[in-house]
Amino acid sequence: MSNIKLTSNLNKEVLVKLIQAFESDNFPNSAHQIPFKMRPKHSDPQYRCCIHKERAAIRERVIAGLGFSVADDDQAKLLTEYAEEALKRTELSSEVLTAIDTACKGCVPVRIHVTDMCQGCVAQSCMISCKFGAIKIKNGRAVISADLCKNCGKCISACSYSAIARLRVPCEEVCPVQAISKNGLGVVEIDFERCISCGACVSGCPFGAIHERSQLVDILKAIKSDIPVVAMVAPALEGQFPESISKLATALIQAGFSHVIEAAEGADLTTAHEAAEYVERMGKGEPFMTTSCCAAYRELVTRLVPELEEYVSETPTPMHYTAEIAKERFPECITVFIGPCVAKRKEGLYDDYVDYVMSIEEMGSLFVARHIELSECEDYKFTVDSSSEAREFAITGGVSRAVSSAALKGTEVDSFCIDGMDKKMIALLKSFAKKGGCNQGNLIEVMACQGGCVGGSSILNPPKSATKKIKDYAAKGQTISKIPEDIHA
Amino acid sequence: MKKVDVEICFGTTCFVMGGSHLQELENRIGKDLKDIVNIIPQNCMGLCKDEKYNQAPYVRVNGQIVDAATIEKVIDKIKREIDE
Numbered sequence: 362m363s364n365i366k367l368t369s370n371l372n373k374e375v376l377v378k379l380i381q382a383f384e385s386d387n388f389p390n391s392a393h394q395i396p397f398k399m400r401p402k403h404s405d406p407q408y409r410c411c412i413h414k415e416r417a418a419i420r421e422r423v424i425a426g427l428g429f430s431v432a433d434d435d436q437a438k439l440l441t442e443y444a445e446e447a448l449k450r451t452e453l454s455s456e457v458l459t460a461i462d463t464a465c466k467g468c469v470p471v472r473i474h475v476t477d478m479c480q481g482c483v484a485q486s487c488m489i490s491c492k493f494g495a496i497k498i499k500n501g502r503a504v505i506s507a508d509l510c511k512n513c514g515k516c517i518s519a520c521s522y523s524a525i526a527r528l529r530v531p532c533e534e535v536c537p538v539q540a541i542s543k544n545g546l547g548v549v550e551i552d553f554e555r556c557i558s559c560g561a562c563v564s565g566c567p568f569g570a571i572h573e574r575s576q577l578v579d580i581l582k583a584i585k586s587d588i589p590v591v592a593m594v595a596p597a598l599e600g601q602f603p604e605s606i607s608k609l610a611t612a613l614i615q616a617g618f619s620h621v622i623e624a625a626e627g628a629d630l631t632t633a634h635e636a637a638e639y640v641e642r643m644g645k646g647e648p649f650m651t652t653s654c655c656a657a658y659r660e661l662v663t664r665l666v667p668e669l670e671e672y673v674s675e676t677p678t679p680m681h682y683t684a685e686i687a688k689e690r691f692p693e694c695i696t697v698f699i700g701p702c703v704a705k706r707k708e709g710l711y712d713d714y715v716d717y718v719m720s721i722e723e724m725g726s727l728f729v730a731r732h733i734e735l736s737e738c739e740d741y742k743f744t745v746d747s748s749s750e751a752r753e754f755a756i757t758g759g760v761s762r763a764v765s766s767a768a769l770k771g772t773e774v775d776s777f778c779i780d781g782m783d784k785k786m787i788a789l790l791k792s793f794a795k796k797g798g799c800n801q802g803n804l805i806e807v808m809a810c811q812g813g814c815v816g817g818s819s820i821l822n823p824p825k826s827a828t829k830k831i832k833d834y835a836a837k838g839q840t841i842s843k844i845p846e847d848i849h850a
Numbered sequence: 851m852k853k854v855d856v857e858i859c860f861g862t863t864c865f866v867m868g869g870s871h872l873q874e875l876e877n878r879i880g881k882d883l884k885d886i887v888n889i890i891p892q893n894c895m896g897l898c899k900d901e902k903y904n905q906a907p908y909v910r911v912n913g914q915i916v917d918a919a920t921i922e923k924v925i926d927k928i929k930r931e932i933d934e
Binding site for chain 2: 367369370373374602603612725726728729732733734735736737821822823826
Protein backbone atom coordinates (compact mmCIF):
# COMPACT_ATOMS: atom_id res chain seq x y z
CA MET A 362 0.00 0.00 0.00
CA SER A 363 1.23 3.43 -0.80
CA ASN A 364 1.38 6.00 1.97
CA ILE A 365 0.50 8.78 -0.44
CA LYS A 366 -3.20 9.41 -0.69
CA LEU A 367 -5.37 12.03 -2.34
CA THR A 368 -5.87 13.57 1.09
CA SER A 369 -2.20 14.50 1.06
CA ASN A 370 -2.71 16.37 -2.24
CA LEU A 371 -5.44 18.43 -0.61
CA ASN A 372 -3.12 19.17 2.26
CA LYS A 373 -0.36 20.26 -0.10
CA GLU A 374 -2.80 22.52 -1.94
CA VAL A 375 -3.55 24.24 1.37
CA LEU A 376 0.15 24.56 2.19
CA VAL A 377 0.88 26.13 -1.22
CA LYS A 378 -1.89 28.68 -0.66
CA LEU A 379 -0.55 29.37 2.83
CA ILE A 380 2.95 30.07 1.51
CA GLN A 381 1.52 32.33 -1.21
CA ALA A 382 -0.51 34.11 1.46
CA PHE A 383 2.65 34.64 3.51
CA GLU A 384 4.27 36.26 0.51
CA SER A 385 1.31 38.54 -0.17
CA ASP A 386 1.04 42.14 1.06
CA ASN A 387 -1.34 41.19 3.82
CA PHE A 388 -0.69 37.72 5.23
CA PRO A 389 -3.51 37.59 7.82
CA ASN A 390 -6.13 38.67 5.28
CA SER A 391 -4.84 36.34 2.59
CA ALA A 392 -4.79 33.45 5.07
CA HIS A 393 -8.41 34.18 5.93
CA GLN A 394 -9.37 33.99 2.25
CA ILE A 395 -7.84 30.55 1.60
CA PRO A 396 -11.01 28.47 2.20
CA PHE A 397 -13.01 30.87 -0.02
CA LYS A 398 -10.41 30.93 -2.78
CA MET A 399 -10.21 27.14 -2.78
CA ARG A 400 -14.01 26.74 -2.78
CA PRO A 401 -15.37 29.88 -4.43
CA LYS A 402 -19.05 30.83 -4.50
CA HIS A 403 -21.17 28.49 -6.64
CA SER A 404 -18.35 25.97 -7.08
CA ASP A 405 -19.08 22.27 -6.74
CA PRO A 406 -18.01 20.34 -3.67
CA GLN A 407 -15.30 17.78 -4.40
CA TYR A 408 -15.53 15.34 -1.51
CA ARG A 409 -18.26 16.43 0.88
CA CYS A 410 -21.93 17.33 1.00
CA CYS A 411 -21.41 21.03 0.20
CA ILE A 412 -18.73 23.67 -0.22
CA HIS A 413 -19.49 25.09 3.23
CA LYS A 414 -18.42 21.87 4.87
CA GLU A 415 -15.35 21.73 2.65
CA ARG A 416 -14.47 25.31 3.55
CA ALA A 417 -14.79 24.43 7.24
CA ALA A 418 -12.40 21.51 6.81
CA ILE A 419 -9.98 23.64 4.77
CA ARG A 420 -10.11 26.33 7.47
CA GLU A 421 -9.03 23.74 10.03
CA ARG A 422 -6.23 22.54 7.77
CA VAL A 423 -5.05 26.14 7.59
CA ILE A 424 -5.09 26.30 11.42
CA ALA A 425 -2.82 23.22 11.53
CA GLY A 426 -0.69 24.70 8.76
CA LEU A 427 -0.26 27.81 10.89
CA GLY A 428 0.94 25.54 13.68
CA PHE A 429 -2.07 25.58 16.01
CA SER A 430 -4.22 22.90 17.60
CA VAL A 431 -7.61 22.33 15.98
CA ALA A 432 -8.93 20.70 19.15
CA ASP A 433 -8.49 24.07 20.92
CA ASP A 434 -10.28 25.98 18.16
CA ASP A 435 -13.69 27.43 19.06
CA GLN A 436 -14.65 28.00 15.40
CA ALA A 437 -15.42 31.66 16.09
CA LYS A 438 -11.81 32.77 15.91
CA LEU A 439 -10.83 34.15 12.52
CA LEU A 440 -7.93 32.80 10.48
CA THR A 441 -6.74 36.40 10.44
CA GLU A 442 -6.14 36.21 14.18
CA TYR A 443 -4.43 32.83 13.90
CA ALA A 444 -2.10 34.18 11.22
CA GLU A 445 -1.24 37.23 13.33
CA GLU A 446 -0.47 35.02 16.32
CA ALA A 447 1.69 32.73 14.19
CA LEU A 448 3.69 35.74 13.01
CA LYS A 449 4.24 36.95 16.55
CA ARG A 450 5.14 33.70 18.30
CA THR A 451 8.71 32.98 19.29
CA GLU A 452 8.16 29.54 20.79
CA LEU A 453 6.73 26.31 19.42
CA SER A 454 4.06 24.17 21.03
CA SER A 455 5.15 20.86 22.55
CA GLU A 456 2.56 18.87 20.60
CA VAL A 457 3.28 18.08 16.97
CA LEU A 458 -0.02 16.56 15.80
CA THR A 459 -3.61 17.78 15.74
CA ALA A 460 -6.89 16.17 14.68
CA ILE A 461 -9.15 18.03 12.24
CA ASP A 462 -12.65 17.66 13.74
CA THR A 463 -14.53 18.59 10.61
CA ALA A 464 -12.58 16.20 8.44
CA CYS A 465 -13.12 13.32 10.88
CA LYS A 466 -16.51 11.97 10.07
CA GLY A 467 -16.36 8.76 8.16
CA CYS A 468 -16.21 6.25 10.95
CA VAL A 469 -19.14 5.46 13.23
CA PRO A 470 -18.76 4.51 16.89
CA VAL A 471 -20.55 1.18 16.54
CA ARG A 472 -18.33 -1.18 14.63
CA ILE A 473 -20.26 -4.40 14.14
CA HIS A 474 -22.81 -4.51 11.35
CA VAL A 475 -25.21 -7.17 10.15
CA THR A 476 -25.08 -7.05 6.36
CA ASP A 477 -27.71 -7.98 3.75
CA MET A 478 -26.18 -11.43 3.62
CA CYS A 479 -27.99 -12.39 6.86
CA GLN A 480 -30.26 -15.35 6.05
CA GLY A 481 -32.26 -15.22 9.29
CA CYS A 482 -31.23 -18.80 9.96
CA VAL A 483 -32.72 -21.19 12.48
CA ALA A 484 -29.45 -21.75 14.34
CA GLN A 485 -29.27 -18.09 15.45
CA SER A 486 -25.64 -18.69 16.36
CA CYS A 487 -24.87 -14.95 16.41
CA MET A 488 -27.48 -14.32 19.08
CA ILE A 489 -26.26 -17.29 21.13
CA SER A 490 -22.61 -16.24 20.79
CA CYS A 491 -23.24 -12.73 22.12
CA LYS A 492 -22.40 -12.51 25.82
CA PHE A 493 -23.91 -9.06 26.15
CA GLY A 494 -27.38 -9.80 24.82
CA ALA A 495 -26.83 -7.24 22.09
CA ILE A 496 -28.29 -9.30 19.24
CA LYS A 497 -31.99 -9.91 18.71
CA ILE A 498 -33.73 -11.49 15.75
CA LYS A 499 -36.33 -9.16 14.31
CA ASN A 500 -38.38 -9.86 11.17
CA GLY A 501 -36.16 -12.80 10.32
CA ARG A 502 -32.93 -10.86 10.59
CA ALA A 503 -30.27 -10.30 13.22
CA VAL A 504 -30.23 -6.77 14.66
CA ILE A 505 -27.49 -5.38 16.86
CA SER A 506 -28.30 -2.96 19.65
CA ALA A 507 -25.74 -0.15 19.64
CA ASP A 508 -26.11 0.43 23.39
CA LEU A 509 -25.23 -3.13 24.35
CA CYS A 510 -22.65 -4.09 21.71
CA LYS A 511 -19.09 -4.13 23.05
CA ASN A 512 -17.50 -4.66 19.63
CA CYS A 513 -16.03 -7.99 20.75
CA GLY A 514 -16.61 -9.64 17.38
CA LYS A 515 -17.75 -13.04 18.68
CA CYS A 516 -20.82 -12.93 16.41
CA ILE A 517 -18.61 -12.38 13.37
CA SER A 518 -16.94 -15.75 13.78
CA ALA A 519 -20.18 -17.41 14.88
CA CYS A 520 -22.13 -16.59 11.68
CA SER A 521 -22.07 -19.44 9.16
CA TYR A 522 -22.85 -17.03 6.29
CA SER A 523 -20.10 -14.48 7.05
CA ALA A 524 -22.96 -12.01 7.17
CA ILE A 525 -21.64 -9.90 10.05
CA ALA A 526 -18.83 -7.48 9.39
CA ARG A 527 -16.64 -5.20 11.43
CA LEU A 528 -16.34 -1.64 10.22
CA ARG A 529 -12.72 -0.66 10.48
CA VAL A 530 -11.60 2.58 12.06
CA PRO A 531 -8.31 3.04 10.23
CA CYS A 532 -6.64 5.49 12.62
CA GLU A 533 -7.29 3.28 15.64
CA GLU A 534 -6.18 0.24 13.72
CA VAL A 535 -2.86 1.63 12.54
CA CYS A 536 -1.88 3.32 15.81
CA PRO A 537 0.62 0.93 17.40
CA VAL A 538 0.10 2.29 20.92
CA GLN A 539 -3.67 2.88 21.25
CA ALA A 540 -3.17 6.62 21.48
CA ILE A 541 -6.03 7.57 19.18
CA SER A 542 -9.72 6.90 19.59
CA LYS A 543 -13.19 8.23 18.90
CA ASN A 544 -14.81 10.20 21.70
CA GLY A 545 -18.50 10.09 22.61
CA LEU A 546 -19.31 12.42 19.69
CA GLY A 547 -17.62 10.10 17.24
CA VAL A 548 -14.75 12.55 16.71
CA VAL A 549 -11.15 11.52 16.88
CA GLU A 550 -9.00 12.41 19.89
CA ILE A 551 -5.28 11.93 20.42
CA ASP A 552 -4.00 10.88 23.84
CA PHE A 553 -0.76 12.85 23.93
CA GLU A 554 0.50 10.98 27.00
CA ARG A 555 0.64 7.82 24.90
CA CYS A 556 1.28 9.22 21.41
CA ILE A 557 4.78 8.48 20.12
CA SER A 558 4.42 10.78 17.07
CA CYS A 559 5.08 7.93 14.64
CA GLY A 560 2.70 9.40 12.06
CA ALA A 561 0.89 6.12 11.33
CA CYS A 562 -2.48 7.87 11.75
CA VAL A 563 -1.44 10.69 9.43
CA SER A 564 -0.90 8.18 6.61
CA GLY A 565 -3.69 5.88 7.77
CA CYS A 566 -6.74 8.16 7.92
CA PRO A 567 -8.63 8.12 4.60
CA PHE A 568 -10.14 11.54 5.43
CA GLY A 569 -6.76 13.13 6.10
CA ALA A 570 -8.00 14.18 9.52
CA ILE A 571 -4.69 14.00 11.38
CA HIS A 572 -2.31 16.83 10.68
CA GLU A 573 1.14 17.89 11.63
CA ARG A 574 1.29 21.24 13.37
CA SER A 575 3.44 23.01 10.86
CA GLN A 576 6.33 25.35 11.63
CA LEU A 577 6.17 26.79 8.11
CA VAL A 578 5.43 30.36 9.20
CA ASP A 579 8.34 30.31 11.64
CA ILE A 580 10.65 28.97 8.92
CA LEU A 581 9.46 31.48 6.30
CA LYS A 582 10.00 34.25 8.84
CA ALA A 583 13.56 33.01 9.47
CA ILE A 584 14.26 32.87 5.73
CA LYS A 585 13.06 36.45 5.34
CA SER A 586 15.35 37.67 8.13
CA ASP A 587 19.05 38.46 7.82
CA ILE A 588 20.11 35.43 9.86
CA PRO A 589 21.56 32.54 7.83
CA VAL A 590 19.21 29.55 7.67
CA VAL A 591 20.68 26.10 7.11
CA ALA A 592 18.59 23.29 5.60
CA MET A 593 19.59 19.84 6.82
CA VAL A 594 18.24 17.29 4.38
CA ALA A 595 17.47 13.76 5.60
CA PRO A 596 18.87 10.82 3.62
CA ALA A 597 15.28 9.98 2.62
CA LEU A 598 15.21 13.17 0.50
CA GLU A 599 17.38 11.62 -2.21
CA GLY A 600 14.48 9.37 -3.09
CA GLN A 601 11.79 12.02 -3.26
CA PHE A 602 12.22 13.55 -6.73
CA PRO A 603 13.37 12.29 -10.11
CA GLU A 604 16.32 14.69 -9.73
CA SER A 605 19.36 14.21 -7.50
CA ILE A 606 19.74 15.51 -3.96
CA SER A 607 22.32 18.03 -5.19
CA LYS A 608 19.74 19.64 -7.49
CA LEU A 609 17.28 19.54 -4.61
CA ALA A 610 19.81 21.42 -2.48
CA THR A 611 20.09 24.15 -5.13
CA ALA A 612 16.29 24.35 -5.20
CA LEU A 613 16.35 24.95 -1.44
CA ILE A 614 18.85 27.76 -1.94
CA GLN A 615 16.49 29.26 -4.53
CA ALA A 616 13.70 28.93 -1.98
CA GLY A 617 15.72 31.12 0.37
CA PHE A 618 17.90 28.87 2.52
CA SER A 619 21.51 30.04 2.98
CA HIS A 620 23.24 26.66 3.09
CA VAL A 621 22.35 22.98 2.74
CA ILE A 622 23.92 20.06 4.61
CA GLU A 623 23.12 16.40 4.10
CA ALA A 624 22.02 14.83 7.39
CA ALA A 625 23.98 11.87 6.05
CA GLU A 626 27.06 13.83 7.12
CA GLY A 627 25.84 13.58 10.71
CA ALA A 628 24.83 9.96 10.09
CA ASP A 629 28.49 9.13 9.54
CA LEU A 630 29.22 10.34 13.07
CA THR A 631 26.26 8.35 14.41
CA THR A 632 27.63 5.25 12.69
CA ALA A 633 31.14 5.66 14.08
CA HIS A 634 29.95 6.33 17.63
CA GLU A 635 27.29 3.66 17.56
CA ALA A 636 29.75 1.05 16.27
CA ALA A 637 32.19 1.92 19.07
CA GLU A 638 29.38 1.76 21.61
CA TYR A 639 28.24 -1.61 20.27
CA VAL A 640 31.74 -3.08 20.50
CA GLU A 641 32.10 -1.77 24.05
CA ARG A 642 28.68 -3.05 25.19
CA MET A 643 29.17 -6.50 23.69
CA GLY A 644 32.66 -6.59 25.23
CA LYS A 645 31.01 -6.08 28.61
CA GLY A 646 28.78 -9.07 27.91
CA GLU A 647 25.52 -7.18 27.33
CA PRO A 648 22.88 -9.31 25.55
CA PHE A 649 21.90 -6.82 22.82
CA MET A 650 21.75 -3.17 21.84
CA THR A 651 19.08 -1.38 19.81
CA THR A 652 19.70 1.53 17.45
CA SER A 653 18.53 4.96 18.55
CA CYS A 654 18.06 7.07 15.42
CA CYS A 655 14.33 6.37 14.86
CA ALA A 656 12.65 9.14 16.83
CA ALA A 657 9.30 7.34 17.12
CA TYR A 658 11.01 4.30 18.62
CA ARG A 659 12.87 6.59 21.02
CA GLU A 660 9.53 8.12 22.06
CA LEU A 661 8.05 4.65 22.51
CA VAL A 662 10.77 3.64 24.94
CA THR A 663 10.61 6.88 26.93
CA ARG A 664 6.84 6.94 27.20
CA LEU A 665 5.66 3.38 27.23
CA VAL A 666 8.43 0.77 27.41
CA PRO A 667 11.00 2.09 29.93
CA GLU A 668 12.28 -1.45 30.50
CA LEU A 669 14.00 -1.21 27.08
CA GLU A 670 15.88 1.97 28.01
CA GLU A 671 19.10 0.25 29.14
CA TYR A 672 19.39 -1.53 25.77
CA VAL A 673 18.97 1.56 23.58
CA SER A 674 22.15 3.04 22.15
CA GLU A 675 23.03 6.37 23.76
CA THR A 676 24.57 7.64 20.55
CA PRO A 677 22.99 10.88 19.30
CA THR A 678 21.00 10.81 16.04
CA PRO A 679 22.15 12.00 12.61
CA MET A 680 19.86 15.02 12.97
CA HIS A 681 21.58 16.03 16.21
CA TYR A 682 25.10 15.65 14.86
CA THR A 683 24.21 17.47 11.65
CA ALA A 684 22.70 20.39 13.57
CA GLU A 685 25.81 20.54 15.74
CA ILE A 686 27.98 20.66 12.60
CA ALA A 687 25.74 23.38 11.11
CA LYS A 688 25.94 25.59 14.20
CA GLU A 689 29.73 25.24 14.19
CA ARG A 690 30.21 25.73 10.46
CA PHE A 691 27.79 28.66 10.18
CA PRO A 692 27.85 30.50 13.52
CA GLU A 693 24.56 32.07 14.70
CA CYS A 694 22.60 30.20 12.03
CA ILE A 695 19.06 28.86 12.31
CA THR A 696 18.85 25.12 11.61
CA VAL A 697 15.93 23.49 9.80
CA PHE A 698 15.77 19.71 9.48
CA ILE A 699 13.81 18.48 6.45
CA GLY A 700 12.50 14.92 6.50
CA PRO A 701 9.47 12.65 6.09
CA CYS A 702 8.95 12.07 9.80
CA VAL A 703 6.52 13.42 12.40
CA ALA A 704 8.59 12.15 15.33
CA LYS A 705 11.64 14.15 14.23
CA ARG A 706 9.52 17.23 14.89
CA LYS A 707 9.23 16.07 18.47
CA GLU A 708 12.94 15.25 18.65
CA GLY A 709 13.70 18.70 17.25
CA LEU A 710 11.76 20.35 20.08
CA TYR A 711 14.02 18.68 22.66
CA ASP A 712 17.28 19.24 20.76
CA ASP A 713 19.07 22.52 21.48
CA TYR A 714 20.82 22.50 18.11
CA VAL A 715 17.68 22.01 16.02
CA ASP A 716 15.55 25.11 15.59
CA TYR A 717 12.83 23.91 13.22
CA VAL A 718 11.64 20.81 11.42
CA MET A 719 9.97 20.85 8.02
CA SER A 720 8.12 17.95 6.40
CA ILE A 721 8.82 16.84 2.84
CA GLU A 722 5.28 17.85 1.88
CA GLU A 723 5.95 21.34 3.18
CA MET A 724 9.22 21.53 1.26
CA GLY A 725 7.46 20.33 -1.91
CA SER A 726 4.72 22.92 -1.39
CA LEU A 727 7.39 25.60 -1.05
CA PHE A 728 8.81 24.60 -4.45
CA VAL A 729 5.32 24.70 -5.98
CA ALA A 730 4.49 28.08 -4.44
CA ARG A 731 7.74 29.60 -5.69
CA HIS A 732 7.67 27.88 -9.11
CA ILE A 733 11.02 26.19 -8.53
CA GLU A 734 11.78 23.50 -11.11
CA LEU A 735 14.38 20.97 -9.96
CA SER A 736 15.42 19.83 -13.43
CA GLU A 737 16.52 23.40 -14.16
CA CYS A 738 18.70 23.61 -11.03
CA GLU A 739 22.49 23.30 -11.05
CA ASP A 740 24.23 20.71 -8.90
CA TYR A 741 24.98 21.95 -5.38
CA LYS A 742 28.42 21.31 -3.99
CA PHE A 743 28.14 19.91 -0.48
CA THR A 744 31.01 20.88 1.86
CA VAL A 745 31.50 17.25 2.90
CA ASP A 746 30.46 14.19 0.90
CA SER A 747 28.44 11.59 2.77
CA SER A 748 29.37 7.90 2.80
CA SER A 749 27.51 5.15 0.97
CA GLU A 750 26.39 3.68 4.26
CA ALA A 751 24.98 6.97 5.58
CA ARG A 752 23.02 7.47 2.38
CA GLU A 753 21.18 4.22 3.10
CA PHE A 754 20.08 5.22 6.61
CA ALA A 755 16.61 5.86 5.20
CA ILE A 756 16.11 2.23 4.17
CA THR A 757 15.44 -0.58 6.65
CA GLY A 758 18.68 -2.45 7.24
CA GLY A 759 20.80 0.57 6.34
CA VAL A 760 21.68 1.62 9.87
CA SER A 761 22.72 -1.85 11.00
CA ARG A 762 24.73 -2.34 7.80
CA ALA A 763 26.54 0.92 8.49
CA VAL A 764 27.32 -0.07 12.09
CA SER A 765 28.53 -3.48 10.89
CA SER A 766 30.92 -2.01 8.37
CA ALA A 767 32.28 0.51 10.89
CA ALA A 768 32.73 -1.99 13.74
CA LEU A 769 36.22 -3.12 14.66
CA LYS A 770 37.85 -5.82 12.59
CA GLY A 771 36.99 -9.26 13.87
CA THR A 772 33.66 -8.13 15.35
CA GLU A 773 30.81 -10.24 14.02
CA VAL A 774 27.71 -8.06 14.11
CA ASP A 775 24.56 -10.15 14.33
CA SER A 776 21.80 -7.76 13.31
CA PHE A 777 18.03 -8.03 13.34
CA CYS A 778 15.62 -5.44 11.90
CA ILE A 779 12.21 -4.37 13.14
CA ASP A 780 10.74 -3.19 9.82
CA GLY A 781 7.65 -1.21 10.80
CA MET A 782 6.59 -0.83 14.40
CA ASP A 783 3.11 -2.31 14.78
CA LYS A 784 1.50 -3.75 17.91
CA LYS A 785 3.10 -7.15 17.29
CA MET A 786 6.59 -5.73 16.93
CA ILE A 787 6.21 -3.73 20.13
CA ALA A 788 5.21 -6.92 21.97
CA LEU A 789 8.30 -8.61 20.52
CA LEU A 790 10.57 -5.78 21.69
CA LYS A 791 9.00 -5.95 25.14
CA SER A 792 9.70 -9.68 25.28
CA PHE A 793 13.39 -9.05 24.55
CA ALA A 794 13.55 -6.63 27.48
CA LYS A 795 11.72 -9.03 29.75
CA LYS A 796 13.95 -11.97 28.87
CA GLY A 797 17.03 -9.79 28.94
CA GLY A 798 18.02 -11.26 25.61
CA CYS A 799 17.16 -11.55 21.94
CA ASN A 800 17.63 -14.82 20.09
CA GLN A 801 17.43 -13.10 16.69
CA GLY A 802 20.55 -10.96 16.95
CA ASN A 803 22.46 -8.63 19.22
CA LEU A 804 22.14 -5.42 17.21
CA ILE A 805 18.47 -4.60 16.80
CA GLU A 806 17.66 -1.92 14.28
CA VAL A 807 14.23 -0.40 14.84
CA MET A 808 12.40 1.45 12.08
CA ALA A 809 8.91 2.65 13.00
CA CYS A 810 7.93 3.03 9.33
CA GLN A 811 7.82 0.05 7.03
CA GLY A 812 10.70 0.12 4.59
CA GLY A 813 12.46 2.73 6.76
CA CYS A 814 12.19 6.52 6.54
CA VAL A 815 11.23 6.20 2.84
CA GLY A 816 7.86 5.01 4.21
CA GLY A 817 7.39 8.11 6.38
CA SER A 818 4.12 10.00 6.52
CA SER A 819 5.04 13.03 4.42
CA ILE A 820 6.76 11.35 1.47
CA LEU A 821 6.15 12.46 -2.12
CA ASN A 822 7.51 9.44 -3.97
CA PRO A 823 6.27 5.88 -3.33
CA PRO A 824 8.78 3.87 -1.20
CA LYS A 825 9.64 1.41 -3.98
CA SER A 826 10.81 4.10 -6.37
CA ALA A 827 12.53 6.06 -3.56
CA THR A 828 14.43 3.01 -2.32
CA LYS A 829 15.80 2.29 -5.77
CA LYS A 830 17.03 5.86 -6.19
CA ILE A 831 18.68 5.91 -2.78
CA LYS A 832 20.49 2.64 -3.51
CA ASP A 833 21.82 4.05 -6.79
CA TYR A 834 23.05 7.14 -4.96
CA ALA A 835 24.68 5.03 -2.22
CA ALA A 836 26.48 2.96 -4.84
CA LYS A 837 28.16 6.13 -6.08
CA GLY A 838 29.54 7.05 -2.63
CA GLN A 839 32.67 6.04 -0.76
CA THR A 840 32.46 3.45 1.97
CA ILE A 841 32.77 4.68 5.56
CA SER A 842 36.24 4.22 7.05
CA LYS A 843 36.60 1.96 10.03
CA ILE A 844 36.09 3.65 13.39
CA PRO A 845 38.67 6.39 13.84
CA GLU A 846 40.68 5.72 16.99
CA ASP A 847 39.76 8.97 18.64
CA ILE A 848 36.07 8.09 18.73
CA HIS A 849 34.93 6.23 21.81
CA ALA A 850 31.40 5.54 22.86
CA MET B 851 -2.80 1.38 -35.87
CA LYS B 852 -1.45 4.74 -34.84
CA LYS B 853 0.03 4.73 -31.35
CA VAL B 854 -1.45 6.86 -28.54
CA ASP B 855 1.14 9.29 -27.18
CA VAL B 856 0.99 9.71 -23.41
CA GLU B 857 3.24 12.47 -22.14
CA ILE B 858 3.60 12.49 -18.36
CA CYS B 859 4.87 15.67 -16.76
CA PHE B 860 7.48 14.90 -14.12
CA GLY B 861 8.17 18.58 -13.44
CA THR B 862 8.48 19.51 -9.78
CA THR B 863 4.96 20.92 -9.34
CA CYS B 864 3.31 17.89 -10.94
CA PHE B 865 5.51 15.47 -9.01
CA VAL B 866 4.73 17.14 -5.67
CA MET B 867 0.99 17.36 -6.33
CA GLY B 868 0.66 13.61 -6.84
CA GLY B 869 2.37 12.99 -10.19
CA SER B 870 4.81 10.57 -8.57
CA HIS B 871 2.08 7.90 -8.80
CA LEU B 872 2.08 8.17 -12.58
CA GLN B 873 5.46 6.38 -12.67
CA GLU B 874 3.40 3.23 -12.21
CA LEU B 875 1.30 3.85 -15.34
CA GLU B 876 3.54 1.63 -17.45
CA ASN B 877 2.92 -1.33 -15.12
CA ARG B 878 -0.78 -0.66 -14.84
CA ILE B 879 -1.97 -0.22 -18.44
CA GLY B 880 -2.46 -3.92 -19.05
CA LYS B 881 -1.51 -6.13 -21.98
CA ASP B 882 -4.26 -4.92 -24.31
CA LEU B 883 -2.94 -1.36 -24.27
CA LYS B 884 0.77 -1.88 -23.84
CA ASP B 885 1.62 -2.12 -27.55
CA ILE B 886 -0.47 0.82 -28.67
CA VAL B 887 0.56 3.28 -25.97
CA ASN B 888 3.70 5.33 -26.20
CA ILE B 889 4.66 6.62 -22.74
CA ILE B 890 6.87 9.72 -22.85
CA PRO B 891 8.20 11.11 -19.54
CA GLN B 892 8.58 14.89 -19.79
CA ASN B 893 10.26 17.60 -17.79
CA CYS B 894 8.02 20.51 -16.78
CA MET B 895 5.56 21.11 -19.64
CA GLY B 896 4.81 24.58 -18.26
CA LEU B 897 1.09 23.96 -17.75
CA CYS B 898 1.31 24.67 -14.01
CA LYS B 899 2.22 28.26 -14.79
CA ASP B 900 -0.85 28.78 -16.94
CA GLU B 901 -3.81 30.00 -14.88
CA LYS B 902 -6.37 28.58 -17.29
CA TYR B 903 -5.58 25.01 -16.32
CA ASN B 904 -7.03 23.76 -13.14
CA GLN B 905 -4.81 21.45 -11.19
CA ALA B 906 -1.48 19.58 -11.41
CA PRO B 907 -0.42 16.84 -12.09
CA TYR B 908 -0.78 17.06 -15.87
CA VAL B 909 -0.65 14.40 -18.55
CA ARG B 910 -1.07 14.93 -22.31
CA VAL B 911 -2.82 12.15 -24.20
CA ASN B 912 -2.45 12.69 -27.96
CA GLY B 913 -1.93 16.35 -27.22
CA GLN B 914 -5.02 16.72 -25.05
CA ILE B 915 -4.52 17.78 -21.47
CA VAL B 916 -5.68 15.67 -18.53
CA ASP B 917 -5.49 17.69 -15.31
CA ALA B 918 -5.44 16.43 -11.71
CA ALA B 919 -4.27 13.28 -13.43
CA THR B 920 -4.50 9.89 -11.79
CA ILE B 921 -3.66 6.52 -13.34
CA GLU B 922 -7.39 5.76 -13.64
CA LYS B 923 -8.16 9.06 -15.36
CA VAL B 924 -5.31 8.60 -17.82
CA ILE B 925 -6.26 5.02 -18.71
CA ASP B 926 -9.81 6.19 -19.22
CA LYS B 927 -8.65 8.90 -21.60
CA ILE B 928 -6.42 6.46 -23.51
CA LYS B 929 -9.37 4.12 -24.00
CA ARG B 930 -11.54 6.96 -25.29
CA GLU B 931 -8.80 7.94 -27.73
CA ILE B 932 -8.64 4.39 -29.07
CA ASP B 933 -12.41 4.17 -29.46
CA GLU B 934 -12.52 7.30 -31.58
